[in-house]
Amino acid sequence: MKITYLLLTVLLFQANAETLAQRLTIKKASTSLRSIFTEINNQTGYSVIYSVKHIERMPAVSVSLADVPLERAMEQILTGLPLDFTIANKEIVIKEKRRPRVSSPSSIKETALEVIQQTVTGRVIDEQGNPLQGAAVRIKGTSQQASTDADGRFSFTNVDPSAIIVVSFVGYESKELPASVNLAAIALSPDVSDLDEVIVVGYGTVKKSDVTGSVVSLKASDLTPGANVNVQQLMQGRAAGVQISQKSGEPGSAMSVKIRGVSSISAGNEPLYVIDGMPVNDAPPVSGSGAAFVANPNQRNPLNSLNPADIESIEILKDASATAIYGARGANGVVLISTKKGASGALKVNYGANYGFQEVANSVRVLSGSEYHDVLNAIIDDGGGSASERVDDNYEADTDWQNLLFQRAQTQTHDLSFSGGANNNRFFVSLGYFGQEGVVQTSSVDRYTARINYDNTVSGKYGFGINLTTSYIKDRINSFGTGINEQSGALYSAIYYDPTSPIYAPDGSYYRSTFMTMDNPAALRDGQNANSDSYRTFGTIYGEYFVLPGLSIKAKLGGDVNNSQRNVFVAPFTTQGLPGGVASILTGTRNYYMAEGTVNFNKTIGDRHAINGVGGVTYERFGSYSFTGNGRGYALPDLGYDAIGSGEQALNVIGSGRAGTILASYLARVNYTLDNKYLITASFRADGSSRFGPNNRFGYFPSAALAWKAHEEDFLSDYSFINELKLRASYGSIGNQSIANFLYIPTFSIGGDAVFGDTRYTTINPSRNPNPDLKWEAAIQTDIGIDFAFFKNRIRGSVEYYNRKTTDLLLSLPQPLSSGFGNRTQNIGSMRNTGVDVQLSVGVLQGDGFNWGIDGNISFLKNKVVDLGPLNRIIQGGAGFINNASIIMPGRSISSYYGYEVLGVWQEGDDFSTTTDNVKPGDLKYRDVNGDGTITDVDRMILGKPLPDFTYGMANTFSYKNLSLMVYLEGSKGGSILNSMLVDSYFPISFRRNKVAEPYLNRWTPSNPTNEYPSFVNPTSQGQRQVNSRTVETADYLRLQSARLSYNLPVKVAFFNSLNVYVVGQNLFTITKYSGVDPAVNSIGGDVLKIDFAAYPFTRSYLMGINLEF
CATH class of the missing domain: 2.60.40.1120 (Carboxypeptidase-like, regulatory domain)
Structure with a gap:
């Protein structure tokens, strides 16, 4: 870290020297001022502005200056002369001094x-x-x-x-x-229309009007400044075909990003992120296991190290034409992130800050103490549960365990940046701090970032630069436990713990219910401590040689080093901490290095032809190392992980691991334009990955695209309202290498002991059946689109259709028992995603100081598994008490929820002879699919799917003079989510667990013969039907994601170049029928399944902030 900050400081002073520390050395005798001013211009580059007639009247001067600062030198040069000066914007303005006048009437006149x-x-x-x-x-x-x-x-x-x-x-x-x-x-600033805007594409830039692929460009001005804590939040709802959801409300938690659906069953489905030209590994920094490792199902966001305030633009590449140049990592789309650069001119200083608070947007409504007493005792009276578990009429407390954990949390952000440069160099330097308390006590995150971007051109022939960022992140993640169900941690316990129990026992210790197998939520809150520290530095350095006009060679080196440590201690007053407490330390190092060489060319031939392209090679190496130490049974528990080896030696466990991969690639892209109307793009990439065996180590990924600028044709010239009308089509192949390392190599594990003769030997057993023929998952994608702009760009947008088929899906298939292995990874099956993306911007009102603009998008998606090779279906997925929650089968959407349809509730007077099951009035009535009179596994059916039919977003921006209001809505339709809290509530009342309130307060009774909820007297009389049409709920929602009111203060009232104040509200309200914390949550479902399992609640936040430039 010290070396990094030293480098930042050195480069900052180097970049500032020309602007801020000009010095003069002049020795001239009896010389005219004009000659001296010319010498000043030659030495400093500063222009000297003066009136010729005034200067010619001045006498000759003698000057002797040796390395004197510019301002002091000017004072000495003009000493004794009736002249004054000012220095600003690389200009020295010479003017006459004012002479005092006599205040006579004539002089006043x-x-x-x-x-x-x-x-x-x-x-x-x-x-x-x-x-x-x-x-x-x-x-x-x-x-x-x-x-x-x-x-x-x-x-x-x-x-x-x-x-x-x-x-x-x-x-x-x-x-x-x-x-x-x-x-x-x-x-003056360029009047850049949307068509002339330059956007970033893979390994280069291109005018927006010349794009042939599917690319969405988001500029910093399009985003919601000051209100986002990570990169994904900047993109959320802004781009058609990009579904972004927050997995939980925990500070620093990862977000799920899906571009045009999902492409794989077992490989990764997240896009590739490229920051300033360097691919960023998106794997979490550390992972591990062991008795004391406090689980966190919400992965940390790998892009937290990037300060959103440093971002200049985000380009989202969606089709094969745009992503094929990234080959084996392009199947899920590519997100290109460009950070801010400096500009020639005077130093600019920007400061932004905001402060606010967050609160729980929605919690799980469970039974209160009095409701719990009344409902559970009534069910026991009706024949359910056990009489020994009756709630005493004189129960001790009415404790709201969730409220005990929740708090109003503070959040604050501070960003400071410096930018500027001279004609041949530019710099941007920033410092940032973000601090956020969690709405669940004992959770928080603090992030410190620093960045420098520097570019320099020497003599017009050479260029070099550096893009470097470093960060330190400290977080507390204490809301999750050491396992699942009863060991799932404080949040889980707060939902299910007996509300009639007090917090503390009479002796001051944490109260422990004799009926429950889980710990008191307060004990878990205070007794499970997990703290993480992460240091990360990543960036690139490059050199470029401009061989000829339009031909350059560029070399780039990049690196990403992440060192993390996670310390955990579980106190002995918790069940998991017995005896003497449990401690764990997990350290991890991840490093990535890249070397890249490219040749760029750009040639115009006559008036009709233009051709440009890029070709190159890249070499990338990734490595990781982790070490875990666990201890248990401490005589002095207060030492915790600070003395991890002092536990009972027999219970101590250590482990370590190392991994590494290499990716070597060749790439090329050519763009050809004819008459500025017809465009062709072709690209190719060959990737060789060490993750695959020698039989299929290299993958080849070509693509081609065509575009026609119809608005440039003569036959449309009379239609002046058409600013752009471009048709485009693309086709290509992209890959996915996001699988485990070295599946083509056998592995071995330590087995049991064996005795031969009188000697005991430790055995080694084969643990993986290798597959040397594994190959890449490949996606073939077709894209057809139209881009349009009408009425001086007041209406502009795009409509796209895509069809992507992924083949050679990687799946783990069961093996014959005679093989000695359970499963083997193979390439089988295929899957298809089709859809339509619509992007539209409308300038509704413009003029008289008032403007109203709408930016909206909507994306339609259909996902279908085409085939599974030798399998006709795969049933998998679940969490906690839930097993086999989803099904993968040809003709259906991936990971569709698979369970039982509830028709209603058995009522008195129903014909019970239609079933052989032991049912009574008040029990749930399931659909008997095969009509055999009993409910079994064959009666399961598809109940919904995690992927929505369509997603949408809309931003309304209103402005009047210096006041602006932005209101942003987003939503989803057609998806489902599995609510694990309802699954638990449909189990019998036992162990005095609390329940979700709605079903129990409105349960079936003879006096309330509802057809909605059962009696809960014997809810598993037909077996444990965990996944059913009551526990699988709709995930449809419409959300007011953010509203921002800002005001630009007139510059004349302050010395700032600009001054903006604002207030922001986020997640202000959500319209949904989902009964859990939030329909977008996905606490443990993974890439292709959504499960709400005691999720960290989403937050509602309010911020006020300020942005200054001076």
Whole structure:
């Protein structure tokens, strides 16, 4: 860390030197001021602006300066002369000093006349500081106008100080400025239409109008600044075909990102992230197991190390034409993240901060103490449960265990950045801090980040640069336990613990119910402590040689090093901590190194042909190492993991592991344009991965795309309202290498002891049946789309159809018992995703200071398993008490929920002769699918699917002068979720576990013969039907994800270049029929299944913040 910060400091001072520390060395005798000013320009690059007639009247001067700072040098040069100066924006302006006047009536009149008839001069430049010759400059409301000269300068005389100067130039946005302000450097910004916008694609950039693939570009200005804590939140709901869901509300938890559905059953389904040209490994930093390892089903977000405030743009590549250049890692889409760069000009300093709080948006409504007493005793009276578990009428407490764990949590963010540079170099440096308490006590995260981006061009022939970020993250993750069910931790216990139990026993210890096998939630809150520290540094350094105009060679080196440690202690006053406490330390190191060489070319041939492309090679090496130490039974438990070896030696366990992979690749892409109308893109990548055996080590991934700019055709020239009309199509192959390492190599494990003769030997047993013929999962994708823009881009968008078929799915298949192995990984089966993505932006109202814009998207998805090779179905999935929750079968969506359809409740007077099952009035009535009179496994049916039919998002932005309001909605339709809390509630009342309130408060009784909920007297009379149409619920929702009200203070009231204040609310309300904490939650379901298992609750947050630039 110290070396990293030292490097940041050195590079910052190097980049600032030219702008902030100009020094002069001049020795001249009896020399004109004009000659000295020319020398100043030569040494510093600063322009010296002066009136020739004033300077010519000045006497010759003698100057002797040796390494003197610029400002002090100017003071010495002008000593004794009636001249003054100012320095700003790389310009030195020389002006006459004011002479005092006698306050006679005539002099007052002269002074007034001088003010009224002042001379206005200025200079017009572009964003890089280059002069703009021929810019039109006029005084608003008058006939006075002028054009700038070769140096971008203009001048007016007899100008009213209250006048407005209007500056315009073709291809740039016009500016209006008061005549009274400093006009020495009027910087115009390019008037870039959406079509001329340059976006990032794999290994290069391209104009948006020339894109042939499916790419969604999100700029920093499109996002919700100050309200996002990770990269995925920036993207959520902004792009059609990209489904982003938060797995839980825990600080720092991972988010699920799916681009156009899922492509694999057992391999990864997350996209590849590329930051500033370097692929980022998205695996969690450490993992491990052992008796003391406090489980955390919510993986930490691997992109937490990246500060969202540093992001300039995000490009999401969705089709094969865009992603094939990433080959074996492109099957699930690619997310390109570009961080901010500096710009030539004066130093800019930005500071942003926000502060706010979070609260639980929704919790699980369980029975209160009084409800628990009444309901459980009534069910026991009706013949359910056990009389020994009756709740005493004089129960001791009415404890809301969830509320005991929850808190109003504070959150704050601070970001500071510096940017600037000269003509040949640019720098951006940032520091950031993010701190967030969890809404569950004893959970939190703190993140510290630093970044430097630096680019330099030498003599127009060479270029080099560095993009480097470093971070330190500290988090507490104490809400989950050491296992499943009764050992699932404080949140699980808070839902199910007896609400009539007190927090503490009379002796002050934590109360322990004699009926329950789980611990008191307060004991788990205070007795399970897990703290993690993660240090990560990643970035790239590059060098580039510009061989010829349009031809360059670039070499890049990259690295990503992550060191993490997780310390855990489970106190002896918990069940899992007996005896003497349990401690665990898990350390992990992950490192990634990349070397890349590319050749870029760009050639225009005549007026009709343009061709550009890139070719290159990459070499990537990934390695990891982990070490785990567990101890148990400490005489002094307070030492915890600080003395892990002091436990009972017989109970101590240690373990370690190491892994590494290599990926070597060749890549190429060519773009050809004819008449700026017809575009062709072809790309190819060959990947060789050590994860696969020698028989199939290399995979080859080609793609091609065509596009036609119909709006450039003559026959549409009369339709002036059409700004863009582009048809495009692509086809290609992409791969997926996200599988376990070295499945083609046999592995062995230590077995039991064997005795030969009088000697005991330790045996070694084969533990994996290798498959040397394993090959890549490959996805063949077709994409057809249309991009459009009408009425001066007030209506713009795209419509796309895609069809992606994944073949050679990797699955673990059961083996004959005679083989000695249980399973073997093989390539079988295929799966298809088809859908339509629609993106639309509308400028509803524009003018008179008020603007209203709508940006919306909707994505339709159909997922279908095509075949499973020799298998006709796979039944799998579950958590806790739930087993075999889903089915994978041809013709159906992946991991469809598989269980029993509930028709209602058996009522008095029903014909019970239709079933041979032991049912009574008040029991659930299931559909007898095969009509044999009994409910068995063959009566299971598909009840829903995790993947929704469509997702959507819409942002409404309203602005009036300096005030703006952004309201963002997002939602999902057609998906389902398995609610494990309802599964538990449909079990018999036993062990005094609490239950979800709604079904029990409205249960069937003879006086309340509802057809909705059973009596719960004997809910498993027909067996444990855990997955049914009551426990599988709809996951449809509409959410007001965020609302942001901001105000830009006028610059004239402060010394800031800009000052913005805002308030933000997030997750403000959700419309849904789901009865759990949130329909988007997926605490332990994995990539292809959604299960709400005592999830960390989602939060509602309120923030206020400020952004300054000066």
